[in-house]
Amino acid sequence: MQTILGASGQIGRELARHLKRDFTSDIRLVSRRPQKVNDTDTLLSADLLDPEQTLRAVEGSEIVYLTAGLPMNTQRWVEEWPILMRNVIDACVTHDAKLVYFDNTYMYPQTDRPQTEDSPFEPNGAKGKVRGEITRALLDAMAQGRVQAIICRAPEFYGPGRTQSITNATVIDHLIAGKSAKVFLRDDVLRTLIYTPDASRAMALLGNTPDAYGQTWHLPCDDNRLTYRQFIELAAEVFGVEGSYTVLKRWQLWLAGLINKTLRDAAELLPRYTADNIFVSDKFKARFPDFQVTTFRQGLSAIGDERAPSSNYGN
Structure with a gap:
């Protein structure tokens, strides 16, 4: 059995589809309120902050995918992520299950230096610090031989369905609704974005590749x-809308953060929008040369096709 912890998010749901299509129909979906993605899925409700419920969620699994997320709330991240990671590692150790962890880049330096699997952890705030700490906890468990695991790291998302990201919320959703997009700080620096179905498809492939374990990818x-600027121009062309946008300055974001706690808690990420973001995935591409990465045009076209019946195209 292959189990997805945090199966209700976009990454978890797409992961379930790719696992069923390419690898197995014996899939367990775990979240507080899980819903089937495939007809053959098994559902289990669990709170991963509870060690006993986490043990039950992992029991009987050969491979466990940790795709759980927490709201953009700094206090909850600091308090809950270490507990959640400890519970998942301990459950995988107890039940001799392999672990595939979906990680982000919050702990990386927010500079224009190319980011590779060997980049140092130099977080800019509390959320980045705790993400670095839980990743190190998993790396320590791997080094000690307690658990076989893979760390799958991804930059900022964009994608279909319930994809939650700054790019979706401030650019894609606005353009599709016929509104002006919002850009943080600068529109002239390069962004690396990952298409969520690619992230899930790659994670399914890594999890089912024995020699991928023991590594960060x-x-x-x-x-x-x-x-x-270029992304909005392309999106507007694909969606058939006007590509208007506003660049929000730091003081505007600071003022907005006074009344919007989510935006205030995301403030530590702002430096990444002032410099080129060069996330390098050459290691994966060399190991899996046949993996077809979705281009921006292809990804935006798929999003546009999905949203078309209820969109405001042409407004």
Whole structure:
């Protein structure tokens, strides 16, 4: 059995589809309120902050995928992520299950230096610090031989369905609704974005590749990086809308953060929007040369097709 912890998010749901299509129909979906993605899925409700419920969620699994997320709330991240990771590692050790962890880049330096699997952890705030700490906890468990695991790291998302990201919320959703997009700080620096179905498909492939274990992998992205100006121009062309946008300055974001706690808690990420973001996935592409990475045009076209019946195209 292959189990997805945090199966209700976009990454978990797409992972379930790719596992069923390419590898197995014996899939367990775990979240507080899980829903089937495939007809053959098994559902289990669990709170991963509870060690006993986590043990039950992992029991009987050969491979466990940790795709759980927490709201953009700094206090909850600091308090809950270490507990969640400890519970999952302990459950995998107890039940001799392999672990595939979906990680992010919050702990990386927010500079224009290319990011590779060997990049140092130099977080800019509390959320980045705790993500670095839980990743190190998993690396320590791997080094000690307690658990076989893979770390799958991804940059910022964009994608279909319930994809939650700054790019979806401030650019894609606005353009599709016929509104002006919002860009943080600069529109002329390069962004590396990963298409969520690619992230899930790559994670399914890694989890079912025995020699991939014991390593960190950057998940594959389109290397034809665009600035937000170029991304918005392309999106507007694909969606058939006007590509208007506003660049929000730091003081505007600070003022907005006074009344919007989510935006305030995301403030530590702002430096990444002032410099080129070069996330390098060459290691994955060399190991899996046949993996087809979705281009920005292809990804945006798929999003546009999905949203078309209820969109405001042409407004």
